[in-house]
């Protein structure tokens with residue numbers, strides 16, 4: 001395996017962190033043809049360790065059964081939009097309830113391989129819960145710098161699996177360089193592995209995310225036409241794109257998908273970079289989205305590169321639209337997802353309005369996390385039900401009550 005700069009193609013030693021020292025480009029691991037060809041023989045299933053030859057480590061990956069998440073055809077929302085082939089990749093079915101587990105498993109493997117004491121990261125919640133869980137599985141310590149205002153369930157989950165959590169004011173507000181150097185210095189001082197999933201700091205962890213593409217292609221027998229992702233730091237989109245490039249190298253697909261990134265109009269760093277035609281993503285002086293997971297002041301350039309290379313685009317949506325679609329997905333499809341997971345569907349609506357989708361296109365929306373992560377739906381109703389006086393154990397009374405509630 002080599003570590004190459006995506007801009008100047010200079011070769012670096014394995015384990016190099018940060019950006020390319022000579023041109024500031026983004027580093028990415030590249031694997032020999034033989035390793036990539038092995039993709040033809042690997043059968044997807046729970047545990048990303050089956051792809052070990054395509055990861056930047058030689059040691060074991062401590063698995064918790066991550067990956068192998070369902071790819072479900074839309075029953076109602078797709079047909080109502082006039083789309084025949086809309087699918088949802090339900091990443092909430094991962095062990096800690098989000099796609100971050102694909103990177104969390106790899107982070108723990110990398111920390112073990114280097115003989116370090118623990119793992120450190122900064123997170124708005126899902127990466128924290130995941131890295132804490134995999135640290136516990138690997139017998140490692142875990143320190144999380146948490147963005148204030150993270151959903152309580154994500155914090156609870158992180159604490160329950162043993163991490164030390166320190167809320168840090170404006171942890172992401174100082175830009176990628178500042179958080180990157182803070183992470184690296186803290187990691188060195190504590191003898192921890194720096195697992196900030198945003199690639200400009202750690203180019204290795206998002207390699208776990210590409211397993212999503214392997215699974216999608218194994219299931220469909222080809223690449224989708226469009227892959228629509230919510231974009232915060234950008235690793236989900238960029239990681240999947242790398243997966244598709246490898247699948248093409250392995251001869252498993254002959255055509256690549258277009259990668260579509262979606263952000264909130266209240267936190268749109270990638271949208272602005274894409275619209276302006278810039279190569280760099282400028283950090284915003286603000287990020288005010290109500291949607292945990294995409295409320296970011298900056299996005300990695302690797303996501304911008306992936307969107308452009310794929311001929312895709314970046315769209316912005318309103319928070320309210322995504323929250324309404326989160327409810328709709330629950331009612332119409334039976335899937336309880338967190339708000340950020342409905343962001344791709346909101347993006348798909350915008351794309352349809354612009355004529356950017358054909359009715360026969362094979363479209364995959366990535367639903368990044370489970371509903372329990374941010375339990376806004378039915379919150380007050382659940383409280384009310386738990387406080388309500390119970391019905392007597394009587395068939396007539398229960399029928400009368402059921403009919404009355406159905407009518408209301």
Ligand SMILES: [Zn+2]
Nearest residue numbers: 005008020023
């Ligand atoms: Zn370079």
